[in-house]
Amino acid sequence: MKLQYGKAGFEHVMQPVSGKAVPVKAGETLHITLLEGPQCVDFNCFNLHDYGEAMSVGHMRRTGFRCRPGSIVWSKPPCYRPMMVFLELPPNCSTDLLAARCHATQFEKERGYPGLHTNCQDTFSEAIGEYGLSPYEVHDSLNIWMNTGWDDAGNFIPNVRRNTGRKGDTVVLLALMDVLAVPIVCGSGDVSNTSNYWTRPVGIAVREATDGTRAVTKKLLARHTGFVNQRTPDQFHVPPRDPDRALRPTGYKPQFVNFPLKIRELELELSEEEMKGLDRLVKIGQGEDREDAFRSAVMTWYTRNRTRQILPESLDIDA
């Protein structure tokens, strides 16, 4: 389906590692673009008029562990309403509905990071803070450009697979209700394959509704709403504690972790043979270029040999 999109009413570049909470009204489209290359983008979504109704990744998982064009972003029951729909999803953009958002303790516990590493929990928290939401309101993320893998026993493949995103890739989501969309640059990128051991800026734009997007919205709402069990808070036996759940800017300025991310360049001397090794790594898909291949090699070795990563939990303790 190729739709005509409206003009951009909002445009923003999310620098590493930051994010942005942005209202997208029904019929409008959110465009997320890789500006420099592979980069995992985590995503949260709230009903703009009731933050209690948020995206449910668990329920989206019922149609598979990955999204495809046409996949619906569902809100959690008892509402269970279509919030957005994927209109465009490049074939090389793997999405993920399995991996929980990364968080600071994870890097401390599993990677031995001695301090506060950039992470999606904190980035989401800062982004939604602009609309008065607290870190408690961050929910499981839909991960875009995340090449997760799993085996037939359901084990998560450690360190995921290399990111297959490409510069210029654009994902388009159409809002089916008024939402607060929250895309963020994933904070784990520089210590895992999630973003190929680097972190890159991502462009976002909200485009105005057109006749085409309005028509799709209307048809999908007809298909996916109108069920008597799609409940609203006035039907709850126990009402929500917070009577004012509409989202609006509060003036809070996000304080993203380690932002802006500091970069240092090392100058190295390699033999001709070692340079050929880099070229071989590029040929087998372990790097975009020599620099990327070298950095990925070093950080992959470190990850495999100096971090615990995800270990199965057990009761091997003396009671």
Place this chain on the structure above:
Amino acid sequence: MQKLKVRFTEQQLVLLNKLLAEGTFGKTLEEVCLNVYREYTRVLFGMERE
């Protein structure tokens, strides 16, 4: 020998500095990175026959 410039985030260097502290991979970050790269490719390509 050929020169190669490689950028690292400060967060990555925090971890690589732990290898520097171990003392077995080199006395500078540059040496550490080169020796880790050599070890990585030795394991990855070392068993192949030309």
